[in-house]
Amino acid sequence: MATNGKATNILWHKSSVGKLHRQELLQQKGCVIWITGLSGSGKSTLACALCQALYSRGKLTYILDGDNVRHGLNRDLSFKAEDRAENIRRIGEVAKLFADAGIICIASVISPYRRDRDACRALLPEGDFIEVFMDVPLQICESRDPKGLYKLARAGKIKGFTGIDDPYEPPLNCELVLPQKGINYASPCEMAETVISFLEEKGFLQA
Numbered sequence: 001m002a003t004n005g006k007a008t009n010i011l012w013h014k015s016s017v018g019k020l021h022r023q024e025l026l027q028q029k030g031c032v033i034w035i036t037g038l039s040g041s042g043k044s045t046l047a048c049a050l051c052q053a054l055y056s057r058g059k060l061t062y063i064l065d066g067d068n069v070r071h072g073l074n075r076d077l078s079f080k081a082e083d084r085a086e087n088i089r090r091i092g093e094v095a096k097l098f099a100d101a102g103i104i105c106i107a108s109v110i111s112p113y114r115r116d117r118d119a120c121r122a123l124l125p126e127g128d129f130i131e132v133f134m135d136v137p138l139q140i141c142e143s144r145d146p147k148g149l150y151k152l153a154r155a156g157k158i159k160g161f162t163g164i165d166d167p168y169e170p171p172l173n174c175e176l177v178l179p180q181k182g183i184n185y186a187s188p189c190e191m192a193e194t195v196i197s198f199l200e201e202k203g204f205l206q207a
């Protein structure tokens with residue numbers, strides 16, 4: 001009998017249709033592509049480009065975007081460290097369910113703390129969590145500032161903004177770093193193709 005968190009007397013219920021059956025149906029393998037980086041680094045843009053490119057190859061994806069999930073499931077959470085941790089924990093758990101459904105789940109969230117990202121990685125079978133770091137310097141993210149949030153943060157109108165007065169811990173050992181330093185930034189489509197090449201190489205685009 002499992003005891004998990006605060007609930008006791010709960011048992012795992014198995015179904016006769018499992019992950020392998022679903023993957024066979026979809027002709028792909030479920031996994032989580034976890035895109036991390038500063039606000040304005042291009043996480044959502046890459047997530048959409050990737051979703052579109054995989055869709056055109058007949059592959060099923062689902063995007064969990066931080067901004068969007070905070071409109072519903074995580075609407076009760078702020079940006080203080082413990083709430084960011086809970087935000088990431090819930091998104092990690094939902095992503096795990098999508099991967100179990102056989103879907104290529106794309107999470108695009110700042111996820112500033114290494115410990116929180118590593119905890120999400122630990123939820124998945126080895127190799128099924130693909131961490132993608134949007135390695136874009138703060139200066140460039142700030143110059144893009146599509147939502148005007150950096151400007152507000154610099155003016156002190158948003159407190160605890162990632163990169164300004166809140167931390168961001170870059171990955172130490174992730175599967176992919178985009179864009180690479182020292183060259184011109186690749187276009188979102190080119191970055192999506194880099195991720196797709198990785199998925200192909202690892203066998204995720206077949207059952």
Ligand SMILES: Nc1ncnc2c1ncn2[C@@H]1O[C@H](COP(=O)(O)OS(=O)(=O)O)[C@@H](OP(=O)(O)O)[C@H]1O
Pocket residue numbers: 038039040043044065066067070079083084085087088108109110111112147149158159160161162166
């Ligand atoms: N204080 C603070 N710090 C960082 N970001 C902020 C903040 N307040 C609001 N926003 C907006 O919220 C988006 C980030 O949400 P996430 O859920 O991805 O953040 S986190 O992973 O919990 O850190 C982020 O979206 P992106 O720009 O797409 O990253 C911002 O638009």
Ligand SMILES: Nc1ncnc2c1ncn2[C@@H]1O[C@H](COP(=O)(O)OP(=O)(O)O)[C@@H](O)[C@H]1O
Pocket residue numbers: 037038039040041042043044045046108144146185186187188
């Ligand atoms: N590869 C790229 N090259 C140039 N500009 C980009 C690229 N990817 C995204 N952008 C631009 O950067 C800004 C932030 O992108 P967005 O995807 O919203 O970032 P995030 O989700 O990390 O906050 C947008 O204005 C977007 O058009």
